[in-house]
Amino acid sequence: MDQQPLIRTTGLSYRYSRDVQTLSGINLHVERGSIYGFLGPNGSGKTTTLSLLLGLLNNQAGDIEIFGQHLHRNREAILGRIGSLIETPSLYGHLTARENLEVYRSTYGASKARIDEVLDIVGLGDTGRKVAKKFSLGMKQRLAIALALLPAPELLILDEPSNGLDPAGIIELRALVKKLNREHGMTILISSHLLGEIEKMVSHVGIIYKGKMQFQGTLAGLHGFQRQGARLHLRTSDNEAARLLLGEYAPRVGADGLHVAFENNAQVAAINRRLTGQGIDVFLLHPKESDLEQLFIDLTTAHA
Amino acid sequence: MKLLTALRAERLKSKRTASVYLTLIGSAFVPFLFLLNVLTGGSDLKALAKDPLNSAFELGAERTGVLFFPLFVILVCTLLPQIEYRNNTWKQVFASPQAKASVFLAKFLNINRLLLLFLLAHLVFMAVAVLVMHVARPDLHLLEQPFDFGRVALRTGNMYVTMLAVCALQFWLGLRFRNFVVPTAVGFVLWVTGMMMALEFRTALVDYFPYCFHLFPLSPQLQPRLPQVAWTSAGYTFLFLGLGFLDFRRRRLTSA
Numbered sequence: 001m002d003q004q005p006l007i008r009t010t011g012l013s014y015r016y017s018r019d020v021q022t023l024s025g026i027n028l029h030v031e032r033g034s035i036y037g038f039l040g041p042n043g044s045g046k047t048t049t050l051s052l053l054l055g056l057l058n059n060q061a062g063d064i065e066i067f068g069q070h071l072h073r074n075r076e077a078i079l080g081r082i083g084s085l086i087e088t089p090s091l092y093g094h095l096t097a098r099e100n101l102e103v104y105r106s107t108y109g110a111s112k113a114r115i116d117e118v119l120d121i122v123g124l125g126d127t128g129r130k131v132a133k134k135f136s137l138g139m140k141q142r143l144a145i146a147l148a149l150l151p152a153p154e155l156l157i158l159d160e161p162s163n164g165l166d167p168a169g170i171i172e173l174r175a176l177v178k179k180l181n182r183e184h185g186m187t188i189l190i191s192s193h194l195l196g197e198i199e200k201m202v203s204h205v206g207i208i209y210k211g212k213m214q215f216q217g218t219l220a221g222l223h224g225f226q227r228q229g230a231r232l233h234l235r236t237s238d239n240e241a242a243r244l245l246l247g248e249y250a251p252r253v254g255a256d257g258l259h260v261a262f263e264n265n266a267q268v269a270a271i272n273r274r275l276t277g278q279g280i281d282v283f284l285l286h287p288k289e290s291d292l293e294q295l296f297i298d299l300t301t302a303h304a
Numbered sequence: 305m306k307l308l309t310a311l312r313a314e315r316l317k318s319k320r321t322a323s324v325y326l327t328l329i330g331s332a333f334v335p336f337l338f339l340l341n342v343l344t345g346g347s348d349l350k351a352l353a354k355d356p357l358n359s360a361f362e363l364g365a366e367r368t369g370v371l372f373f374p375l376f377v378i379l380v381c382t383l384l385p386q387i388e389y390r391n392n393t394w395k396q397v398f399a400s401p402q403a404k405a406s407v408f409l410a411k412f413l414n415i416n417r418l419l420l421l422f423l424l425a426h427l428v429f430m431a432v433a434v435l436v437m438h439v440a441r442p443d444l445h446l447l448e449q450p451f452d453f454g455r456v457a458l459r460t461g462n463m464y465v466t467m468l469a470v471c472a473l474q475f476w477l478g479l480r481f482r483n484f485v486v487p488t489a490v491g492f493v494l495w496v497t498g499m500m501m502a503l504e505f506r507t508a509l510v511d512y513f514p515y516c517f518h519l520f521p522l523s524p525q526l527q528p529r530l531p532q533v534a535w536t537s538a539g540y541t542f543l544f545l546g547l548g549f550l551d552f553r554r555r556r557l558t559s560a
Contacts, residue, residue: 054399080401090396106309
């Protein structure tokens with residue numbers, strides 16, 4: 001994998017009004033060939049970041065480099081290599097699926113055959129004369145994805161693409177994203193406010209909250225971060241003596257007992273042996289591993 | 305080339321929209337009424353007593369040029385930019401690899417395509433009306449008269465040029481306001497003001513007020529100043545387009 005990030009933002013900041021800072025100092029690094037999950041609760045700044053990446057908003061502070069080129073100096077050349085879907089599908093309701101794609105075909109320099117290809121990819125090859133306003137929300141979303149795929153992009157930016165999709169549609173979308181990444185080598189930046197929805201398909205994760213990046217790295221890195229957050233809850237006959245005895249585990253005494261960091265079950269057993277070996281009775285021994293969902297909540301609420 | 309690509313996209317977007325139907329129905333209105341009036345022995349028969357063929361086209365141009373063409377321009381300049389607002393598609397337009405200047409100019413040229421289609425369709429419908437009149441009323445000897453095509457072409461060209469300033473201003477307003485009612489209402493009020501200035505108050509300001517310009521090719525009193533007004537209209541067109549583009553480039557049209 002090329003080590004040069006496909007997207008690199010440096011100190012990206014944005015404000016819609018003078019007194020509201022929507023983004024501050026966002027340093028986004030998206031590796032070539034990755035599926036990057038951009039996570040954050042609603043209103044955290046995901047769409048603003050993606051809009052800046054597509055030049056939909058004027059850059060106020062910071063730099064944006066895509067494909068190693070400065071966005072604002074090479075806007076058209078860069079946008080020609082990106083497919084995007086921002087928020088709700090952008091479709092002309094009075095036109096058919098094919099006509100909607102035909103509007104942009106020449107702009108992206110795509111062939112007529114490419115329209116059939118992308119319609120087949122999203123399963124809308126047989127909609128005929130039906131106009132887009134008569135499509136279900138799921139069909140509209142799929143047509144918007146077809147539009148994003150029209151230029152055979154190197155980079156696909158999808159902002160909350162599963163909005164409005166039923167569970168089967170979400171599973172189909174997940175399979176499609178993986179297929180595009182694996183078979184077509186597309187780098188995909190996908191945003192969501194639900195960790196569970198995208199953790200099964202992403203290789204990298206960025207977590208944003210209140211306009212600031214809370215975490216950025218590989219999914220494995222996030223799991224490591226998760227393990228670091230695992231705590232063992234203890235209640236003993238002498239919590240203060242136990243705290244002194246377990247000093248190396250960074251114990252913390254609370255009203256409900258003692259909390260110590262741990263990494264694996266062997267450590268839990270060793271802690272228990274040491275306490276009982278020193279004559280301290282153990283009443284409660286409860287390992288609490290934070291799952292990713294809890295970690296996401298922790299990361300996005302810790303600084304609230 | 306990029307402008308042509310953008311223009312092609314705009315043409316595709318306006319397919320099956322109300323603006324295309326409005327063009328055809330609006331341009332057929334006067335020829336149809338004129339035909340009905342002649343066939344039912346109405347007052348237009350008197351106007352056709354002398355040089356009937358050229359008089360028919362002149363009457364048609366007057367009625368269309370004073371009322372239907374300006375109203376059509378106001379409506380179509382508002383309707384076409386609304387396509388993007390109504391479908392929430394501005395963000396897709398700006399995320400595609402095309403310059404804002406191309407998008408802006410292509411939209412303006414697409415409107416002008418419909419303006420020219422309106423004028424051309426009006427002439428075609430007038431020709432059809434004349435043919436039907438000739439069959440129904442051979443005593444008018446309509447097709448036995450010489451046809452002054454040059455006069456018709458010049459008048460049609462003047463009708464187009466004198467409406468360009470209004471077209472550019474209404475286009476700007478149509479892009480500026482998400483709400484369809486605002487630019488339409490502003491256009492109607494200014495059009496009525498222009499008609500009152502020219503026909504009621506007969507003020508000298510008509511030479512500078514764009515919503516009066518469409519009367520110059522049609523009114524014998526105003527015609528002597530037509531060349532100067534045609535240039536003024538062209539100047540206003542560039543001014544409004546320039547200001548409109550600066551505003552278009554500066555504003556955030558997406559909902560993001």
